Amino acid sequence: MSGQRVKRKAPEPPPVEQPTTEEYAIASYLREHVPPKKTKFLHHAVEYFTAARAVDALLDSPWASGADNKPLLFTDRDSVTAYLDGMLRHKFFHRAKKIAISDRDLRRKQLKKLKKKEEEEKKKVTEKEDESGSEEDEGKTDDKGNAEETGGERSVGEGEASPKAASRKDGADKPKRRIKLDMHLEQVFVDGLDAYVWIYDPIPRHYWLLGALLVGAIVAVCLFPLWPSKLREGVYYLSLAAAGFLAVILVLTVVRAVVFVLLWLATWGRHQLWLLPNLTADVGFFASFWPLYEYEYKGKKEKSTDKKKRKTKKRDQESDNEGDLEADRAEEPAAEAAPEHPEPSGTGERDDQEGERDTPPADEDSGSERDE
Known part of the structure; x- marks a missing residue:
């Protein structure tokens, strides 16, 4: 033991x-x-x-x-x-x-995604602030109308941002951690x-509901031979329509590629035209058919120096035109102040002399009357 x-x-x-x-x-x-x-x-x-x-x-x-x-x-x-x-x-x-x-811990792709998200959030915040600001401006206009009726006095704090709006702006400017x-x-x-x-x-309840519907749809497809004849004919025509739609999309993809290649060869790659550019892109159903076309020119671009010279010439011409207009405006008031028909100097004295010559002598007759 x-x-x-x-x-x-x-x-x-x-x-x-x-x-x-x-x-x-x-x-x-x-x-x-x-x-x-x-x-x-x-x-x-x-x-x-x-x-x-x-x-x-x-x-x-x-x-x-x-x-x-x-x-x-x-x-x-x-x-x-x-x-x-x-x-x-x-x-x-x-x-x-x-x-x-920190930014060093992230990769470039991750940084780009995060920056895009932050920009979208900032846009949403700014849109909300603009909507709230428009409502505040409407209220301020009402206050201004009341103030003008009473005497035109300005309301206190008119034109100044509210502390809540300032705090929102400060929060939007601060980077998120x-x-x-x-x-x-x-x-x-x-x-x-x-x-x-x-x-x-x-698991949400709608997930269970969608799963049950999916199972029911699979069972219904499996029982397709037992469907009524009218339903089967309808499904047959729907399948033909779907096949035709797929054929149209395939033809469009070939046509747009042929048009692009022909135009590219004819213009040596300067002009590029895509019909339905979003047809094969990863977008929604309706977005894949819009816009109808996309055109892009990839020829030689003008040098920056030539553009600068043209801009300077335009600025000089505009400045010369402005100087001429100012000179014309300065001459107009001077011309208005001067008389319309200026008289030469000495004309008054000549008129007096001519009047003295024309008047007859009256002193002799008056002296003879006095002697009598």
């Missing part, structure tokens, strides 16, 4: 706690009411949320107010963090740490700005 070995049983692993239905409901509530952000985690695209926003959302949830016959689970932020810590242990999400990314996520060593839920990556990803 001493030579026999006693076999010991391996310790059984502790039972795994399965999540409750309430935890599933709270997880779906968080996914709906806390908008997730997208980034990369270990070279995989993931969605994450911040702890502070999740806590705020649950404090405004029915589980904090007892509405809709829900149990009262949350009374303060500590109770919410404790409950979310249990959900973290049940693998609904896990904790991650944020790492800032790019981050990536890495696994955190301490898997504990903490109320703060830490990132938590979603593991729980439920």
Whole structure:
């Protein structure tokens, strides 16, 4: 008996706690009411949320107010963090740490994509600001009309940007910080700005509906011989129409290639004409037929020096024309100030002398009358 070995049983692993239905409901509530952000985690695209926003959302949830016959689970932020810590242990999400990314860490293609996205976001922000600014301008015009009726006084702050608009502009000018996520060593839920990556990803209901419709369509196609004769004839004509449409597209691709090659050879590559340029591009159905054509000229371009000379000549001619116009305008008021028919000097004296010669002598007659 001493030579026999006693076999010991391996310790059984502790039972795994399965999540409750309430935890599933709270997880779906968080996914709906806390908008997730997208980034990369270990070279995989993931969605994450911040702890502070999740806590705020649950404090405004029915589980904090007892509405809709829900149990009262949350009374303060500590109770919410404790409950979310249990959900973290049940693998609904896990904790991650944020790492800032610089432009050096990214490749050229990634940088181009990120810059395009940032430009599109800036355009959207500017469009929204313009719409809000137009509404504010309409309100200001009403205020101006009221001020003119009372006396034409200007309203305070007229023409100045509101502090909200200034803060929006400052936020739009600031570059967004790019981050990536890495696994955190301490898997504990903490109320703060830490990132938590979603593991729980439920399948939406419309996915189930689309899958059922797809299965039904496959079964219906398999039962095609059992369809009524009229339906089968309709499907036959539809198939002919589809085949004709494909043939037309193939003919168009050949025709556009032939036209391009002939024009290119005739003009030695200077003129390039594409009919339906988006026909074979990766675009939508209607976008592939628009625009109808695309023309491009690739001949010799004028040198920059010649263009500069032409521009300088045009500027000199315009400046000379402006100088002539100014001189004409300066001469006009001087001509208006001068008399229409100027008289030569000395004309008055000559008239006086002629008058004296024409008048008869009257002194002798008057003296004779006095003597008598």
